[in-house]
Amino acid sequence: MKLICSKSELLKSVNITLKAVPSKTTMPILECILIDASTNEIKFTANDMELGIETKVNGTIEEKGIVALDARIFSEIVRKLPDSDVIIKTDDKLNTTISCEKAKFTIPGKDGEDFAYLPIIEKNDCVEISQFTLKETIRQTIFSIAANENNKLMTGELFEIKNNIMKIISLDGHRIAIRKIELRESYSDKKVVVPGKTLNEISKILSGEMEDMVQIFFTENHIVFEFDDTVVVSRLIEGEYFKIDQMLSSDYETKVMINKKEFLNCIDRATLLVKEGDKKPIIIDIQDGNMQLKINSQIGSMDEDIDIEKEGKDILIGFNPKFLMDALKVIDDETISIYLVNAKAPCFIKDDMENYIYLILPVNFNAAR
């Protein structure tokens, strides 16, 4: 095999495929990027058996061939080469030389035959949204998936399509995040759970531009994202996702309108009195026109007032400050509405159109004190 590609094109393609290289694995071949120039185009592939990424690379094939190279070493070499044309060449023992200007690296390659190719997916109807929307929606929901694997379904996000609406939902037992995307067309009903890891990795390689599109294909066991020169294939998480509709009652006793930034900064200040790992709640005292935030810890105490508009009853309620902050950070509105029932019922932060809904369970602060 002999290829010529520019350093910048190589670097781009390596960085994309690197996202599907597992950091730990018992199968050394998975630590490789497959360089496939056996046809008329150059493709890089990586695959950790859950998530696979394939991307086309612009360049010249002088001699067809295929080789798998250790992803970390290959990427570091490419990164440090001068900004010029790079020649990648393998001999019959798969020893691979990577040369650029006067620098010449030689590293051992592995047989491409041993590589775990991406599954072949039958692509039926596809949903198209902008890369901006997908990237944003992931950012706005991914924080409320569960970190540990006790409940596998909680480590993923529900992608649900009904008519021309796509809903993306994540939850971890203490909170729920819901974002609604209006689609340009109507689609048949779909309901799949996508691993959080896939979404984290894909959001790193999406351009985030409004005008760049991504096509999403759904199959029984996989979801496929196609965009630019890249295909991302991910296994789905099996099982029936949680029924959350009965939790989303629209009854409330208290409605608060508050400046988002003031509220966020105030909670941020309060949490510096909480040592890491300590589960100290902040206590919110809502009265007409005023919200008082209070926190008390071994380190010290803090209180602060914020102007609000309020409808309904006064209420005293405690929250895990991190959960409030996570939601507030991803809401773009200047003023937000919070809906409360009582000190033991979840609060809702949502807009009038319910394009976003963040549900957060309160903390029993009498017990926690």
Place this chain on the structure above:
Amino acid sequence: MKLICSKSELLKSVNITLKAVPSKTTMPILECILIDASTNEIKFTANDMELGIETKVNGTIEEKGIVALDARIFSEIVRKLPDSDVIIKTDDKLNTTISCEKAKFTIPGKDGEDFAYLPIIEKNDCVEISQFTLKETIRQTIFSIAANENNKLMTGELFEIKNNIMKIISLDGHRIAIRKIELRESYSDKKVVVPGKTLNEISKILSGEMEDMVQIFFTENHIVFEFDDTVVVSRLIEGEYFKIDQMLSSDYETKVMINKKEFLNCIDRATLLVKEGDKKPIIIDIQDGNMQLKINSQIGSMDEDIDIEKEGKDILIGFNPKFLMDALKVIDDETISIYLVNAKAPCFIKDDMENYIYLILPVNFNAAR
């Protein structure tokens, strides 16, 4: 005590004094910043018994007093306050409230009497240089002090003044870094060893501007740096520093002139084949007009040619690549001169005026392979 200071002024002063707060200590009072408003000015002090920093704070004293506050908590509170006037107030039990706009923090304070004040230093003749020069010179030498304390003297830098020249020297047994600063006046001879930690911390708070000056005072056991509104006092390291003059012979068999950036980038590329902790040397083959760099490791191999100008004999020599890179990174010259004797003798990188000299011991690469 009651003070009013702007948040920005507080933040600046806290960040300066924080550099002398030890991260670990058995004396809790040392983890504090002393706020002293017992006279007509506000001063913040921190002191880890080796290094002490005192800085003046602009603000209004409404009620004189003195208190020591936990440095980490106090700094975090200040950092997260709104950008406005801050009131610091202590009650008779030294409980301290820090309020700004509607936010109010209360934290316990400690008795200022328990604080370890800075030693009172008799200031005799002072050496004045620009903050830029001091900051740069520290950066250009600090990397070659020894990290471990086996030989205390190696953890510091020699400051030597003779007539109107200040020499700053660091060494760790494998290499020596020397920088010469020309002073505007002549001074009496001085020779002290300043702890590396002091120099690291002070370089973080120096402005680095050409027009800002720093005054340096020398006493038997201390060195004092005065600049802006800040005084830094550091203990010296006791003992006789190493005699290095006999190592600085100016004889050589080979002189190489090379583009610094090309040389540095080439070594940087080569080192990616070296696993951390592995002591693989790079091998340099110097011939007329050409230097070839080679490295061979379990990961792979690399070689690269660089155009050079050469005087004298051909030579094949091995080096720890990190030592070469550390020196090359802090030299500003586009083209550098390297002086060599044989494969077992140190090499010198230095300019014609000897404003900088970097000595690096070679590695016996036959043994190391």
